[in-house]
Amino acid sequence: MLEAFLYFIQQLLNGLTIGSTYALIAIGYTMVYGIIGMINFAHGEIYMIGTYASFVVIAGLTMLGIEYVPIILGCALIVAMIVSSSFGWAIERTAYRPLRGKHRLIPLISAIGMSIFLQNYMVLGQGARDVAIPPIITGGWSFGGGDFQATLSYMQLVIFVVTFVSMYALSEFISKSRMGRACRAVAEDLKMASLLGINTNRVISLTFVIGAALAAVAGLLLGLYYGIANPHIGFIAGLKAFTAAVLGGIGSIPGAMLGGLILGVTESFTAGYFSSEYKDVVSFSLLVLILLFRPTGLLGKPDVEKI
Amino acid sequence: MSNSPNTPHRNLLSVSDLTMQFGGLIAVNGVSLSVNDGQIVSIIGPNGAGKTTVFNCLSGFYRPTGGTINFLGEEIQALPDFKISRKGMVRTFQHVRLFNSMTVIENLLVAQHRHVNTNLISGLFKSRSYKELEAKAMYRAEYWLDKVQLTKYANWEAGNLSYGQQRRLEIARCMVTEPQLLLLDEPAAGLNPKETKDLDNLIVSLKADYHVSVLLIEHDMSLVMGISDRIYVINQGQPLASGTPDQIRNNPDVIKAYLGEA
Amino acid sequence: MQRNLNHALFTALMTFVVSFPLLGIDLVTDGSSLTIEATSVTTYYYMTAAIVIVFLFQLFRESILSVFSSVPKLRLPIHLYSDLPQSRRNRFENWFTLVVVIVALVWPFVVSRGSIDLATLVLIYVMLGLGLNIVVGLAGLLDLGYVAFYAVGAYSYALLSEYFGLSFWVALPIGGLMAAFFGFILGFPVLRLRGDYLAIVTLGFGEIIRILLNNLTSLTGGPNGIGGIPKPTLFGMEFGRRVKEEGNTLFHEVFGIAYDSTYKVIFLYLLAVLLVLFTIFVIRRLVRMPVGRAWEALREDEIACRSLGLNRTIIKLSAFTIGAAFAGFAGCFFAARQGFISPESFTFIESAIILAIVVLGGMGSQMGVILAAIAMTVLPELAREFQEYRMLMFGLMMVLMMIWRPQGLLPSKRPHLELADVK
Numbered sequence: 001m002l003e004a005f006l007y008f009i010q011q012l013l014n015g016l017t018i019g020s021t022y023a024l025i026a027i028g029y030t031m032v033y034g035i036i037g038m039i040n041f042a043h044g045e046i047y048m049i050g051t052y053a054s055f056v057v058i059a060g061l062t063m064l065g066i067e068y069v070p071i072i073l074g075c076a077l078i079v080a081m082i083v084s085s086s087f088g089w090a091i092e093r094t095a096y097r098p099l100r101g102k103h104r105l106i107p108l109i110s111a112i113g114m115s116i117f118l119q120n121y122m123v124l125g126q127g128a129r130d131v132a133i134p135p136i137i138t139g140g141w142s143f144g145g146g147d148f149q150a151t152l153s154y155m156q157l158v159i160f161v162v163t164f165v166s167m168y169a170l171s172e173f174i175s176k177s178r179m180g181r182a183c184r185a186v187a188e189d190l191k192m193a194s195l196l197g198i199n200t201n202r203v204i205s206l207t208f209v210i211g212a213a214l215a216a217v218a219g220l221l222l223g224l225y226y227g228i229a230n231p232h233i234g235f236i237a238g239l240k241a242f243t244a245a246v247l248g249g250i251g252s253i254p255g256a257m258l259g260g261l262i263l264g265v266t267e268s269f270t271a272g273y274f275s276s277e278y279k280d281v282v283s284f285s286l287l288v289l290i291l292l293f294r295p296t297g298l299l300g301k302p303d304v305e306k307i
Numbered sequence: 308m309s310n311s312p313n314t315p316h317r318n319l320l321s322v323s324d325l326t327m328q329f330g331g332l333i334a335v336n337g338v339s340l341s342v343n344d345g346q347i348v349s350i351i352g353p354n355g356a357g358k359t360t361v362f363n364c365l366s367g368f369y370r371p372t373g374g375t376i377n378f379l380g381e382e383i384q385a386l387p388d389f390k391i392s393r394k395g396m397v398r399t400f401q402h403v404r405l406f407n408s409m410t411v412i413e414n415l416l417v418a419q420h421r422h423v424n425t426n427l428i429s430g431l432f433k434s435r436s437y438k439e440l441e442a443k444a445m446y447r448a449e450y451w452l453d454k455v456q457l458t459k460y461a462n463w464e465a466g467n468l469s470y471g472q473q474r475r476l477e478i479a480r481c482m483v484t485e486p487q488l489l490l491l492d493e494p495a496a497g498l499n500p501k502e503t504k505d506l507d508n509l510i511v512s513l514k515a516d517y518h519v520s521v522l523l524i525e526h527d528m529s530l531v532m533g534i535s536d537r538i539y540v541i542n543q544g545q546p547l548a549s550g551t552p553d554q555i556r557n558n559p560d561v562i563k564a565y566l567g568e569a
Numbered sequence: 570m571q572r573n574l575n576h577a578l579f580t581a582l583m584t585f586v587v588s589f590p591l592l593g594i595d596l597v598t599d600g601s602s603l604t605i606e607a608t609s610v611t612t613y614y615y616m617t618a619a620i621v622i623v624f625l626f627q628l629f630r631e632s633i634l635s636v637f638s639s640v641p642k643l644r645l646p647i648h649l650y651s652d653l654p655q656s657r658r659n660r661f662e663n664w665f666t667l668v669v670v671i672v673a674l675v676w677p678f679v680v681s682r683g684s685i686d687l688a689t690l691v692l693i694y695v696m697l698g699l700g701l702n703i704v705v706g707l708a709g710l711l712d713l714g715y716v717a718f719y720a721v722g723a724y725s726y727a728l729l730s731e732y733f734g735l736s737f738w739v740a741l742p743i744g745g746l747m748a749a750f751f752g753f754i755l756g757f758p759v760l761r762l763r764g765d766y767l768a769i770v771t772l773g774f775g776e777i778i779r780i781l782l783n784n785l786t787s788l789t790g791g792p793n794g795i796g797g798i799p800k801p802t803l804f805g806m807e808f809g810r811r812v813k814e815e816g817n818t819l820f821h822e823v824f825g826i827a828y829d830s831t832y833k834v835i836f837l838y839l840l841a842v843l844l845v846l847f848t849i850f851v852i853r854r855l856v857r858m859p860v861g862r863a864w865e866a867l868r869e870d871e872i873a874c875r876s877l878g879l880n881r882t883i884i885k886l887s888a889f890t891i892g893a894a895f896a897g898f899a900g901c902f903f904a905a906r907q908g909f910i911s912p913e914s915f916t917f918i919e920s921a922i923i924l925a926i927v928v929l930g931g932m933g934s935q936m937g938v939i940l941a942a943i944a945m946t947v948l949p950e951l952a953r954e955f956q957e958y959r960m961l962m963f964g965l966m967m968v969l970m971m972i973w974r975p976q977g978l979l980p981s982k983r984p985h986l987e988l989a990d991v992k
Contacts, residue, residue: 039765053590059603060594079590086586095968099975104764105711106975109928112713112921113967120961125592133603235917239776242769277784284773291766292758366876392878400876406869409862410983416859417866418877423859430858431851449988462985484877 006144010151011272012265017156017225019264020163024218025241026248026256027170028088028211034187034251035207036100041111042091044238045118046084046212050219051229052126053083055133069136073158073220080216087118088212089205097201115235122231130230133223159221166217167257170210174253183207187251236280240267243287249300258298317344319379319488319520320365320396326373327360327544334360336544337374340522342488347514347521349535351528351555353564357544358524359401362490365522366398367391379487393421397481398490403473407466411457411476414465415448418480422447444483451479455509471502478509482517489513491523495530503530510534532556540564577627584623588616658982673842677835685831685838689906691946692841693899698926698938699848700895705924706932707861708888709868710760711768713920714775717755718748718893720782720915722900727795727910728788737801741901748897749890756889760882775920782912794911800833801840801905808833837906844902848895852935855891857984864888865933918960925967931977940979 025047032040054076061072095114099107140153174180185193186203194200222237223229244263248255263283270282290297320342327335335357342348350358364371367388376384383391392398406414416423423444424430429437452458455475460468465476474494481489491510495503511534513519525531531538532552540547540555542564548555555561593616595608607613626633677685697719704712725744729735735743759770782789789795799813806820807813810828820836821828855861863884866874871881904910926945930937949959970977 039769049591052596055596055603056590056594056605059596059605062602063604083586083590086583090583090587095972098972102975105705105709105932106971108711108765108768109924110968110971112924113964113971115964116918116921117961117964117968120958120964122591124957124961126596131596131603132598134601239769239773243773246766246769277780281777281780284777287773288759288770291762291770295762295766368872368875388875389878389880392876397878398876400873404870404873404876406866406873408869408983409865410986412986412988413862413865413983417862417874417879420859420863421878425859427855427858427860430860431854445986445989452988458988461988462983464983480877 002144003148006148006150007272010148011268013150013152013156014272015265015268016261017159017264018222018268019244019261020159021218021222021225021260022237022241022244022264023257023260024163024166024214024221025237026244026260027167027253028215029242029245030248030250030253030256031183031187031207031211033245035183035190035204036096038096038104038107039111039242040091040096040208040211041108041238042095042114042118043211043215044234044236044241045115045122046088046091046234047215047219047222047237047241048122048229048231048234049087049118050080050084050212050216051223051233052122052131052219053216054080054220054223055131055229058133058136072136076220077162077217080220081213084212084216084219085209088208088215092205092208097204115238119231119234126231128231130228133227133229135227136224155225159225162217162221166214170214170253173210179203179206239287240280240283243283243290246287246295246297247290249297252297252299255297255299318342318377319344319346320522321377322361322365322374323377324374325361325364325371325376327357327364327369328372334544335364335371338539338541338544338546339374340539340546340549342520342522345514345518345520346536347510347523347534348537348539349531350522350524350539350541351526351531352541352547353543354526355543356541358541359492360544361541362398362492362524365391366396366490392484395485395487396490397484397486397488399474399477399481399492399494401492401496403470403477405465405473405476405480408464410462411465411468412445412448412452412461414476414480415451415483416444418483419444419447421484447483451482454482455479471498474498474502474506475509482513482519486519489519489521491521491525493524493526495525495527503527506530507534573628573630577624580627581620581624584620585616588619592616670846674839677838682831682834685834687947687950689834689838689841691943692838692845693903693906694923694926694942694946695845695939696841696848696895696899696902697923698930698942699845699852699935700892700899701923702892702927702930702933702935702938703852703855703864703895704888704892705927706934706938707856707868708864708885709764709932710885710888711764712771712889712892713768713917713924714755714771714773714778715892715896715923716915716917716920717775717778718752718896719900719903719919720778720912721748721751721893722897723904723910723914724782724789724795724900725897726901726904727798730799731795731797737799737901737905741898744901745894745897748900749894752890752893753886756886756893760885760889772917772920775915775917779912779915779917782915790911792912794909794913796909798904798908798910800837800908803836808836841902841906844898848898849935856935860884860887922963925963928967928975929970929978931980934977934979934981937977937979937981941977 025043028043028046029040032038032043057076057079058072061075066072091114095110096107099110135155137155137158140151140156142149142151144150174183182193182198182203183206185196185198186200190200240263241260244259245256246259247262248257248259263286266286267279267283270279318341322338322340325335325338326333338361340348340350350361352358360369363369364384365376367383367386367390371384374384375382378391378394378396381394383394406417409417422440424437424440426437449458452461455478457472457476457479460472465473468476478491478494495506498506507530510521514521535552537549538552538555539549540561547564548558548561550558592612593608595606597604597606677688697715701712701715704710704715722744725747726737726740729740729743755774759767762770783792785791800808802817803820805817806823807817808820812819820832863874863879866879867881867884874881922945926941927938929945930939930941949956955962
């Protein structure tokens with residue numbers, strides 16, 4: 001009985017861990033969609049880039065003999081965020097901005113092209129095979145006894161703390177800062193905001209940059225958690241994060257957070273109690289079900305068609 | 308090409324207490340109106356009064372939150388848009404909605420989708436019934452093309468027509484479906500005086516020659532006063548007045564709503 | 570000038586940031602630890618060149634762009650064709666088609682085996698492109714999971730032949746029907762979704778199908794796939810050296826000629842030509858029929874369609890189902906040609922390639938799609954040395970096409986309908 005409970009707790013912990021990282025990536029999707037109504041298909045690749053950039057920094061610092069974990073994490077975080085944000089900015093400027101206002105399929109196809117381009121850019125840069133990184137943070141806090149012990153690893157703890165801080169920082173920014181207000185205004189009504197003198201281009205660029213930065217954080221955290229990177233992790237992660245964003249209500253940041261957690265936990269329970277091969281199937285099925293029965297998501301506003 | 312001659316007082320459309328609510332916003336509140344056979348009825352009111360919302364409810368694009376809509380003796384408020392259209396009520400839109408990259412004549416053919424043979428096998432092998440129905444559809448299309456003076460633009464892309472021409476095409480597209488009731492949403496918007504006069508004549512001819520009743524939303528008062536049999540005034544989603552053009556013209560409430568307090 | 574300088578410095582810096590950490594530094598696994606190394610010198614040269622070019626371009630942007638705009642716009646020779654009057658175009662097209670068909674039928678007897686094989690591959694992609702063209706190009710439904718129907722067709726034939734011993738010719742229509750059926754049940758719940766959502770959901774479906782194929786090992790052979798799929802026969806004649814199935818005869822024996830492995834290849838090629846001609850014929854008819862017009866109207870303006878009494882669900886479903894059927898046919902043929910299939914052939918990248926073919930060719934344009942399929946399949950073969958960069962170029966091409974020419978290489982021209990004399 002105790003074992004069953006501990007097993008449950010373990011799946012829950014694992015799910016919340018993964019889920020909070022999904023939430024970080026999902027926020028990027030939801031912000032961009034909320035502001036310009038397009039799905040940034042290449043967002044998953046931004047996350048992947050974040051993983052690689054952080055690996056480079058960690059490997060470099062380790063080679064220099066630096067072992068103090070907060071320094072390593074801090075530097076990796078900053079560099080990954082800078083690199084990913086640059087990509088986010090560049091992608092918006094080159095592949096999306098020239099296509100604004102055109103038929104909806106056009107930027108979407110451009111985004112798909114960009115996604116493929118970035119994946120193969122990384123293949124060119126780092127090879128197509130997995131890159132493994134030795135764990136930086138080891139150990140954890142185990143509880144329970146007997147046949148099964150549940151563990152909250154320190155890595156998981158770090159993930160919880162960092163994602164929480166990131167999401168808190170974002171919420172504060174969006175609700176309290178001037179730029180954050182501008183973001184909300186543009187998301188609400190782009191034309192009106194521009195008529196009111198808000199530099200909508202700058203706000204849109206900022207949205208991409210913020211989303212990319214958060215994806216980079218997720219990239220670092222998941223990269224360390226799984227210990228692996230390859231150029232194609234962005235694809236699946238992107239789909240899942242998008243599922244999370246839709247689940248929570250596309251356009252809603254709290255929705256993305258909630259959706260991420262729910263998705264993570266669902267996935268974890270599927271893997272833990274059913275089969276890990278099918279966890280992706282469950283995630284995608286969840287997406288389909290949500291879109292069928294509640295397309296506005298859990299926290300989204302109903303979308304009234306303007307005729 | 309037309310319905311049977313007008314039987315005055317035969318009621319085509321009867322709307323009772325129509326209400327449309329979006330979350331906290333009540334866009335339409337208790338609107339009632341009726342259109343009889345062979346009538347031209349207008350809905351007027353200041354901007355944002357909820358007139359297009361009424362149209363959207365009538366044509367099935369919105370599901371009204373309250374009230375009943377009775378068309379040709381049948382309650383239709385719960386029916387989806389395409390089913391209502393098939394029953395004989397078609398509409399135009401505030402911003403012209405044509406199939407822009409298709410040709411003018413293709414626009415008119417698509418509208419007759421219901422009247423042509425959609426059986427795949429007949430179409431693939433060009434059976435006799437398929438060819439006959441296609442020919443009939445072409446005939447109808449050409450007829451109405453001529454009626455709105457767009458014949459020489461038949462193979463132009465619809466998006467390349469001028470605004471006035473597009474408006475006429477939209478109406479012609481409605482007419483090829485052989486409707487009983489035409490809902491026109493601000494058909495004169497953006498037209499110059501000559502075009503408005505032509506539109507005027509067109510609408511009157513639709514009623515007289517083709518026995519189609521028309522319900523229209525309009526801001527152009529000369530058009531409205533000139534051709535309407537009956538006018539309904541809506542202000543902020545609520546019915547304000549109704550009557551003949553003369554009655555409306557002299558109604559103090561209406562004047563106040565449009566011009567504000569004296 | 571000052572503003573340009575700032576902007577130029579900024580973009581040059583950006584170029585550095587996006588290239589140096591990822592391209593300029595290599596992650597190397599050293600035993601159990603991860604280290605970094607500098608990459609090759611040539612890469613640094615390229616990077617520096619890129620940064621300099623970006624810097625200079627942004628600095629002298631106005632001058633450079635004005636030079637470009639003063640150069641007369643290069644009209645693609647394709648314009649000459651598009652500008653011809655419709656009657657001339659029709660005559661030209663008919664003759665052209667006849668010539669092409671004759672050449673296509675005669676050509677394989679005089680070229681190398683490798684070329685015929687490549688041509689067969691091209692024809693498969695032509696079929697897939699034309700099928701997806703119905704869904705994306707004509708009806709405007711962005712389907713990113715088209716490869717799922719391709720897989721259904723392929724696995725249908727593989728399984729039908731393994732468990733029921735059905736021949737290719739019997740399995741072909743069944744495969745198409747199965748794919749259409751999948752199109753129906755997959756399409757039914759999702760077709761009411763908005764464009765981008767539909768895209769993601771169809772992507773998800775494609776992935777689900779692939780994962781299922783990978784994991785339902787008892788049925789599908791899992792990652793190992795299904796092998797030993799028989800090649801199609803011609804009236805009971807096989808094209809191999811020895812009879813594989815009881816009761817069949819051998820082609821070279823029946824005609825009293827020496828065995829040549831090329832016969833098999835030519836036969837498959839001619840079969841593909843037949844399938845493609847069938848596809849082209851059917852789709853040409855459909856486009857001129859009410860259902861085809863309804864597809865295009867739906868793409869143009871769904872709300873207007875609804876207001877005219879068109880049932881959008883049925884129209885969307887018909888596009889989805891018919892498009893899926895063609896993928897099914899292509900899948901059957903693919904399985905027959907390969908003799909072996911596995912889930913690896915049915916990844917998202919395939920869907921993306923087929924989508925690229927439709928987009929590159931011009932959405933809705935049959936000729937364009939055929940041209941694009943040829944280009945997408947043949948060009949990588951010609952530029953073998955650039956194999957590494959193939960997918961990179963592919964992604965870049967998609968982006969550039971959307972920016973430069975979203976209507977495709979050969980956008981379709983509306984059919985010109987002759988009016989009878991009304992009066």
